[in-house]
Amino acid sequence: MQELTIYESLGERELFIKKSPQELTPADIGVEAVRVVLDETRTFQEMDGFGASFTDSAAFLMNQILNEEQQAEVMQRLFDPNEGIGLSVVRNPMGASDYAREMYSYDDLPQGETDPALNRFSIAHDEQDIIPLLRQAVKWNPELKLMASPWSAPGWMKTSGSMIGGELKREYYEAYAEYFVRYIQAYAENGLQIYAVTPQNEPLFVPGHYPGMLMLPEVQSEFIKDFLKPAFRRNGISTKILCYDHNWDKPEYPLTVLNQAEEEVDGVAWHWYGGQASAQSEVSRAFPAKEVHFTEGSGGEWIPAFEPAFSNVFRTGIEILRNHSKSFVLWNMALDENNGPVVPGFGRSTCRGIVTVNQQTRELTYTLDYYALAHFSKIIRPKAVRIHSDSSVDHIRSVAFKNTDDSIAVVLFNDGEGVENVSLRLRGEAELSFSMAPKSAISIKAAF
Structure with a gap:
């Protein structure tokens, strides 16, 4: 040696x-x-890397609450492979999630109006905080890969008429596929390439107080095969499509999608809030050519003490990687002293960010998740096998x-x-x- x-x-x-x-x-x-x-x-x-999410809440805290010196410090410590821990994957919500200051999509309309041609599509919301931080991150680490997942389609596309609850109306499958195309194109115009998308975050969970949308496996298969992938092909988009994006306890969901739309799907995305990491290998054995990604896992007050929480990130992270995942992505890049901000009506948050930005004192602190990710990301670099x-x-x-x-x-x-x-x-x-x-x-x- x-x-x-x-x-x-x-x-x-x-x-x-x-x-x-x-x-x-x-x-x-x-x-x-x-x-x-x-x-x-x-x-x-082969690894893509490790990371977290610039939710609306995280981006607001890092871009508007921190001063320039603090922001430069935290961005370097997060993304610089030499002086920092070299995070190399960011997975962002497309529109509002539970961690946003307001409900928003990229095509919001007054109740009763529709816009199937997406004439009012705009990513202006992201241009305030999220895109500037992503551009900085790419400067610190040019190998950074960007993933994106919607928590909900615009309300007018859904049976609920709202970003809360409901399903995608069949007459808007084509418009929703075009919605993804517009998002990818708009980010490209800002110098940011979207590496992969999922059609829906946690498609089997429909929260009653923040954005969500039921998308059954047969629906996801049809949407990907007959609408999303064809729209990507028509527009020369090479962004990968990952299915599922939910917990380990329902491997039958991605198996159904892959059985019905195998050629149009690049891989499977997983979360850790139910089941075991071995589900990743179960699906991988059935479809060995498809990629495995771990796209969301949050720590929080449900494992409050330091040692159990730190140990959980480690033992689970190792198992995620031993079960073929190309990525290990935690949740919010930053949250405040109250584990927020959260969308109106959400209630009390118990999640933990990679860093904490205190809105009252403007103090910046690094949580146990930062140090746990550091153990992986600092030494296991992109394209490592x-x-x-x-x-x-x-x-x-x-x-x-x-x-x-x-x-x-x-x-x-x-x-x-x-x-x-x-x-x-x-x-x-x-x-x-x-x-x-x-x-x-x-x-x-x-x-x-």
Whole structure:
């Protein structure tokens, strides 16, 4: 080995600390070590990267509440691969989500009016905060990939006549496909390429107090196959189409869509609010040519204490990657001291952002999600290929990648209740031995 780069987290007061090999806790002599072995001949998915979302709320906080110096600091720490953690995927709502200051789409009309030709389509709302921040992010990291998902079609396209509730009216399938085309084209005019879209965020969940829209799998299949993909082809759009965009507990949904619209779908997007990450592999085995993406997972007060929350991001993140995902994207890039702003009528929010921007004091703080993402994103870079890793005990969780510069990146998490000696075989005879405290994490990049 020519060089080792190591980051370690030992608890709330020691998060993502850069260390030399000599600064790691040495293994206890005479105590058997857990062996972690890598196999570079067994390869899996290529990574797009790690990230979060510039919701309306997050973009407002970062663009309007922070001063210029704070904004420059946080953008660098989020997106710069050298001085920051190099986030490389952003997945944004198309219009309002639950984390927005108002209800809005890109074609809002007075009650009773319709606009099937989309004459009043406009992304002016995004031009205030979201687009300026995305442009900055791309400057910090030119490899950044942008994904987009609507929480709802414009209200006039729906059976409810509102962005809340209802389904897409069949007579507006064509207009809704054109809505995606206009969005992608408008962002391109602002110098931003949309890498992938999903037809609907969480299509099986219809909230009663913020934007949402029921889209059953048969409807999604028809919409993609007969309307969305043809509209992309007509307009020379290469943006990928990912189906589903919901929890692990309903793998039958993406399986239905892929069975009915396989040629028009590029992959499946997943969330973590139900089920197990193994669902990703279940669908991938049935359709191995289709990409796997993890597009939303939020931490929050339902796991309030530091250790359980930090551990959850780690164990789940490792499982997401071990189950073939090309991306690992958390939720809000920023929230305020009250876990907001949220749409009117939402009630109390319990979600946690990657950073917290206090609207009263204007203080900027980095949450445990930032440091957990850092362990992955800092060393596993875009186009890295996952390689096989195997641990001799289940509670030493591992995931490993080979970067394009031939370096090896390994993330380890001790999910046990006791201290463990670990012996990591990197390449050939190169081996690293150290001790891991319970619920601690280590990220190692080895250059040869």
